[in-house]
Structures are given as C-alpha cells and as structure tokens.
Amino acid sequence: MSESAQVSHFSQPRLVVKKVQAKQQHEGDGAVVRRGIGRSDLRNLDPFLLLDDFSVSPPAGFPDHPHRGFETVTYMLQGGITHQDFAGHKGTIGTGDVQWMTAGRGIIHSEMPAGEGAQKGLQLWINLSSKDKMIEPKYQELLSEEISRAEEDGVEVRVIAGESMGVRSPVYTRTPTMYLDFTLKPKTQMHQSIPESWNSFVYVIEGEGVFGIPNSSPVSAHHVVVLGPGDGVSAWNKSSKPLRFVLIGGQPLNEPVVQHGPFVMNTQAEIDRTIEDYHHCKNGFEMAKYWRSQ
Template sequence: MSEILDNSFAFSTPRLVFKKVLAQSQSEGDGIVVRKGIGSSELKNLDPFVLLYHFSVSPPGGFQDHPHRGFESVTYMLEGGITHQDFAGHKGTIRAGDIQWMTVGRGIIHSEMPAEANNNALQLWINLSANDKMIEPKYKEVPSEKIVTAEKEGVEVKVIAGKAMGVDSAVYTRTPIMFLDFSMIPGTELHQSIPESWNSFAYIIEGEGVFGSQNSSPIVAHHVIVFTQGDGLSVWNKSSKPLRFLLIGGQPLNEPIAQQGPFVMNTQSEIDQTIQDYQNRTNGFEMRLNCISQ
C-alpha cells in the first residue's frame, strides 16, 4: 500500500460514498451513552465487522460481568480510562490514546468499568472465521506511546492496524484489517490506498469532511460512511475546523453470521450451543464462577 498527498494523484478505481448512517446517541444501562454505528437496523454488519460502538460512561455505571464468544474486539480510548477484568484473572486499565485488542475466541467473561469521572471510547467487533471461533482467548494492550504515527502536510495518522504514510502497525490481526485514526487541519487532503477486495468505512469523530469525490457534500461528525469497492479513498477538509475520523477496512470472511447479544457465530445452532455452554459452565466458560465485578 502507498499513499500520496498531492492534487495530481488519482486512484484507478476510487472509492466513493455508498451509504452514510448517523450513529444516534442513546442511553444504554446505568451511566452509559452509546452511539451505535455498526450493529443498528440501518447497518447490521459490514463483513468482517459486526459492531461499532462510540460510548461514554461515568461511575457508578459500567459494563458489569458479561460473556462473549466468536470474535475480536478493539477498544480505543479517546478520553478517561476503562478498567478491564476477566474471569481468568487478567486485569488492566487503558487510558486516553491506548488500545486493548481482545481475541474473545471460545469464551470469555469480563467487566469494563470506568476509571475516571468522564470516559469516552470506541469499540469495534471484528468477526472471526469459522476455523478461529473456538481458539483460546488472549489480550494485547497497546499504550499510546507504542502506536506508530506519521504526519505530512497537515495530515496526521495514528496507525493502529495496517499501514499508512509508509509506516506499519506492530499489531497482528487474525482477520486482516486496517484501523487508521486520521486528523486533518483545514485545507488539507489525503489519499489512502485500500486493498480492492476489502470492505471499508469511516467514522467521523469530529469536524466534517468531503469523502470520495471533491464534488460530494460534506459529511459531519458521528456518521458512519460505507464506501464502494476500489483501490483507494480520497478525503478533503474544506471546512474551517479540524477533521478527525477513523478509516477502517477489512478482508471479508464471506461466511454466514448468526449473532445473539454478545455471541457471534455462524449458525443459530452454534448460538444455542454457546448459550448452553455458558449456562453449564463448559467448553470455554468453566471459570464462570470466578468472575469478580468491579
């Protein structure tokens, strides 16, 4: 992959805006406000992605002990901190700019509780292939200072996964993806290559931008933008304020998806088996009684 920041660059098949969805703010549980970008009725999933949450949480609220199976999740802190604890004894706190990459695999039960008064984060669920759904769970916490960055002509990128501006992330992803956090000052543009077979979308954190074509209408914060297929995406910040957005893409698994709450499998019978495993404390959920809520 390569990218160039000048007006002469053009992709052979540029990605254009296919669909945009406003992630509406809604309360969910005690002290939690969520914007659901993927996983809503307007955008149920985008293979290999099954969920995108932009959430804020304040004490005493939080995500108490709950189970998962069948996917990977990326939690990206924007403000404050979240303390994670699971039934296998793993505990850690990520703070603004940090990443937690969790491979749920065959089963995990954990809690995610606010570490400060104001806590704001994004969480992305990435589906696992049928062959990988029952692997052992694992975690990788990446502090902000370990996330590689690059900057050119008023455009800065934090490379959480994948490659941009000639730098590569050190994070390995079982399902191949890119996860890029771009910031653009007014009057700048960028051109980012994307593998042609991948699905891709952007989520605007702040500001407004023109995506895909210079003639497109600006799109404002909290929209998820799904792009057509192509070999790259162009973005312009024609406004008077900074633009910040995530650009995320991934290789489709092209497998059936069966999702029920915190479980993501391929068939309903596998979902039924997962629920039975959880209730019976078997096949990955043996340590259920060891959960400790914060």
C-alpha cells in the same frame, strides 16, 4: 499536484455508498453509546459487527458480561477504562491506548470507567472466521506512545492496525484489518490505499469532511460513511476546523452470521450450544462459575 491528479493515482477511487448517523442508545449499566454499525440500517459490514462511540461516567459502565466468536477493539479517546476478566487479566487503558481482545471460545469480563467524568472511546467488533471462533482468548494492548504515527502536509495518522504513510502497526490481526486514525488540518487532504477485496468505512469523530470525490457533500461528526469498491480513498477538510476520523477496513469472511447478543457464530445450532455452555460453565466458560469482577 491538482486534486484531480492526486485522486487519479487510485485506478478506482472508493466513493461514498451509504451514510449512517450513529444514534444514541443505552447499553450496559447506565452507559450511553452512539451505535453506527450493529443497528437496523447497518446491521454489519463484513467482517465488522458493531461500532460504538461510547461515553461512560461513574457509576455507569459495562459490568460482567460474556463474549464468544469475535474480537473487540477498544480505542480510548478521552479518559480511561479498567478491564478485568475471569482469567485473571486486569488493566487500565487511558487516552490514546488500544486494547485488542480476541474473545475466541469464551471470555467474561467487565469494562468500567477509570476516573471521574466522561470516559470516551470507540469499540469495534470484528468477526472471526469459523476456524478461529473457538480459539483461546488473547489480548494485545498498545499504549498511546507505542502507536506508530506519521505526519505530512497537515495530515497526521495514528496507525492502530495496518499501514499508512510508510509506517506499520505491530498489531496482529487474525481477520486482516486496517484501523487508521486521521487528523486533517483545515484545507488539507489525504489519500489512502485500501486492498481492493476489502470492505471499508469511515467514522467521523469531530469536524466535517468530504470523502470519495472533491464535490461530494460534506459529512459531519458521528456519521458512518460506507465506502464502495476501489483501491483507495481520498478525504478533504474544506472547513476552518480540524477534521478527525477513523478509516477502518477488513477482509470480508463471506460466512453466515448468527448473532445472539454478545455471541456470534455461524449457525443457530452453534448459538444454542454457546448459550448452554455459558449457562453450564463449560467449553470455555468454566471459570464463570465462581468469578465476579472486583
């Protein structure tokens, strides 16, 4: 099948509407992140609040810090991160593993490197709707071998959330979300449906890819590619090296976003209450009074 014929099986192919280079900045305690979403030129992409491509080596890390009002998705690309929180949850996720944490009404946790050398991964923040912001915290963890995958014509996908190539992830997404990790061998292409009402983007992990239409300009590693409206996206690896990227999409909430660091609510009054709850260890932060990570 020709490229044009394959592309045309989407009634409206999604095109690239914005490219943002993820720039390095310091976060936590000595950690370095490349932030692609959550900065001035791409503040958010409803329902997504932040995307960090992180690299952390001991003794740096992300010591005890709070969250309220959204979910964090940590996907390890190399090495491991050890997580512990004030509710007694503790564990380590390694290369290829995913932790999907619903912070809800409140959590305080630490995320620290689990080994020597650079521990690398992606962390995505997904907003919660106003009705879900004060739910109880929850975790879903997927080991690498539990992640559904498929391969066809030189294209491999790992399905962290959603569905691709006929395989589906078991992860429950409170805010409807797809999270797909694609690797394309040289001179291959992929075509992925996306619900028309969703916002979506690509983050290039390694290599160089062409997205949207075959003659668009190539995009290199560490760029966020915001996709326009449509019912699917196509990608081509025209280079001689492998291309790896994540394709992430989600149902927009269409609600106001008021953010104060690790707290994301709908109004300034709710943020003020959250800060008060945190400082006075109440309404979800009760255990913060005595807990410190080990």
